[in-house]
Amino acid sequence: MDHNVPPSHDRTADAAAGYTHDDPAVDDALDWFGRLRDGTPDPAVLDQFGQWLAQDPRHATEFRALEEMWGSSAFLKAVESLPPETVRAPVRRRQGWLMRVAAVAAVAALAAGIWHYPRMMADWRxxxxxxxxxxxxxxxxxxxxxxxxxxxxxxxxxxxxxxxxxxxxxxxxxxxxxxxxxxxxxxxxxxxxxxxxxxxxxxxxxxxxxxxxxxxxxxxxxxxxxxxxxxxxxxxxxxxxxxxxxxxxxASPDRLAWREGRVMFRDTRLGEVVSELSRYYDGTIIVAGDRISRIVVTGNYRLDRIEGAIRTLADAAGVRMTRLPGGVIILR
Known part of the structure; x- marks a missing residue:
């Protein structure tokens, strides 16, 4: 099936902005999601959106996944932690929604990270x-x-x-x-x-x-x-x-496995596992939706390959992993 680009979508501009998703269905869903959230669309745009949905069942699946991620508590917490001027920063519409997601999550992680005042004080001591x-x-x-x-x-x-x-x-x-x-x-x-x-x-x-x-x-x-x-x-x-x-x-027999460079889980909810793996990942991990957080998993992972561990975990749990610029990982 041919890849149908939404009207006025500029792939060259996206590449110049630094990112296009390698899955065309996801990339189009990101573009449509940003367009429909920019304001009240006119009937012609809604008709084009309906045609795009009808072209491939994956279009509706990817669009719903974005809506679920947008409403997740982890993503909203990241947004709320930013200064208002950061969230309101102008971004060109056709390039913008995905880059806004990446920037919001990455800057949120930075705001809570090494430059946070109490953390600096601890480092000085x-x-x-x-x-x-x-x-x-x-x-x-x-x-x-x-x-x-x-x-x-x-x-x-x-x-x-x-x-x-x-x-x-x-x-x-x-x-x-x-x-x-x-x-x-x-x-x-x-x-x-x-x-x-x-x-x-x-x-x-x-x-x-x-x-x-x-x-x-x-x-x-x-x-x-x-x-x-x-x-x-x-x-x-x-x-x-x-x-x-x-x-x-x-104490769990696996509690001190980190000394051997490993982390192990037995019958543990995915949300708890991600929280633990986040300690070893120099980026942001977002779990989109409580349903995914409640999936029970078991695993034994190497800490020196933490992104690979997250990908293996996502495959085992049957969820999709998307990696965005700035080290942002979304499980949905």
């Missing part, structure tokens, strides 16, 4: 930090070992016999050298883990910390007043929200 997708192994002054996960930052205080680590962002694993006279303490956003010799991890997220114990013993306390410490035993994990540590639970 940090003695060690990692970029998105990277890991680093550090030999600490007392002989202990620290492994930083993706996008993490720590500050150290080992003066005068102290063994203090502040996790400013992200996640770190520690293999602590035994020293009964000098406790080893790691402080997150809401909790503190104290040990004398053991191996454990601490992960800092919005609204909570999580400690996972691999071997030995860890006492986890809250930075708040009044909450007593919780003792962890090997194979247990504890979450620390602002109010204090919750009850310990068995």
């Amino acid at each position: 940090a003695d060690y930090l990692t970029a998105t997708g990277d890991r680093a192994t550090v030999r600490l002054p007392d002989g202990s070992t620290m492994v930083l996960n993706t996008d993490s930052a720590v500050a150290l205080d080992f003066d005068n016999g102290r063994r203090e680590v502040s996790l400013l962002r992200g996640e770190a694993w520690f293999d602590v050298r035994h020293d009964p006279d000098h406790p080893f303490r790691v402080t997150g956003g809401f909790g503190r883990a104290e040990v004398k010799g053991t191996a454990f991890s601490l992960r800092r997220e919005d609204g909570r910390d999580e400690v996972v114990l691999e071997r030995g013993r860890v006492d986890v306390s809250c930075l708040c007043d009044g909450a007593g410490p919780v003792a962890l035993h090997p194979g247990e994990a504890v979450t620390v929200p602002p109010a204090g540590p919750q009850a310990p639970v068995p």
